[in-house]
Amino acid sequence: GAVVSQHPSRVICKSGTSVKIECRSLDFQATTMFWYRQFPKKSLMLMATSNEGSKATYEQGVEKDKFLINHASLTLSTLTVTSAHPEDSSFYICSARDLFAGSSYNEQFFGPGTRLTVL
Amino acid sequence: DAKTTQPPSMDCAEGRAANLPCNHSTISGNEYVYWYRQIHSQGPQYIIHGLKNNETNEMASLIITEDRKSSTLILPHATLRDTAVYYCIVRVKGSGNTGKLIFGQGTTLQVKP
Numbered sequence: 001g002a003v004v005s006q007h008p009s010r011v012i013c014k015s016g017t018s019v020k021i022e023c024r025s026l027d028f029q030a031t032t033m034f035w036y037r038q039f040p041k042k043s044l045m046l047m048a049t050s051n052e053g054s055k056a057t058y059e060q061g062v063e064k065d066k067f068l069i070n071h072a073s074l075t076l077s078t079l080t081v082t083s084a085h086p087e088d089s090s091f092y093i094c095s096a097r098d099l100f101a102g103s104s105y106n107e108q109f110f111g112p113g114t115r116l117t118v119l
Numbered sequence: 120d121a122k123t124t125q126p127p128s129m130d131c132a133e134g135r136a137a138n139l140p141c142n143h144s145t146i147s148g149n150e151y152v153y154w155y156r157q158i159h160s161q162g163p164q165y166i167i168h169g170l171k172n173n174e175t176n177e178m179a180s181l182i183i184t185e186d187r188k189s190s191t192l193i194l195p196h197a198t199l200r201d202t203a204v205y206y207c208i209v210r211v212k213g214s215g216n217t218g219k220l221i222f223g224q225g226t227t228l229q230v231k232p
Binding site: 045046108110 | 157161162163164206212220223225
């Protein structure tokens with residue numbers, strides 16, 4: 001199956017700093033990428049949908065100025081958590097949709113996740 | 120909101136078949152049934168998907184009822200490595216903002232020796 005990578009896998013930062021997480025589709029082109037967050041023992045919550053070359057669409061209740069998303073190419077999207085606080089500590093997971101997957105095939109693949117801890 | 124209902128947890132003996140049910144009584148005609156699983160502290164892994172016919176691949180089988188209001192994921196010979204949270208999701212296939220994968224609470228499958 002297609003591969004999606006995330007970097008870094010883990011990050012610890014001080015409160016008030018900004019953290020950037022990268023999501024890459026390694027062997028396919030992705031016009032659409034998705035960002036999720038997951039708290040312990042909870043399900044994944046969709047934060048935003050990003051389309052290459054345009055502004056991201058945020059889900060209700062997600063602060064767009066807090067979670068900056070850039071999708072500058074067909075293989076890279078970034079999520080920046082600005083002025084991070086301890087309550088932003090979470091598992092952040094990206095997902096990329098294969099532009100050319102046929103209808104019989106799965107077209108959406110997930111990265112391994114990034115564990116963010118804000119002290 | 121997720122449009123599926125799954126039992127919160129299930130146990131299965133190693134080597135036996137694991138049958139995970141999912142109700143999706145409000146599914147639309149153009150919505151597919153997808154199954155993903157998430158092993159602890161990893162990203163979700165695609166398992167299988169289908170529209171109305173039963174499907175089988177190297178990981179699992181998907182049985183969809185004729186009225187499409189429910190489905191069952193079958194892991195034919197469960198191993199300890201199949202212990203995970205299994206998510207059943209209905210969605211349209213689409214581009215851009217359509218067809219978003221919205222996760223419910225899933226079923227925690229515990230495979231026991």
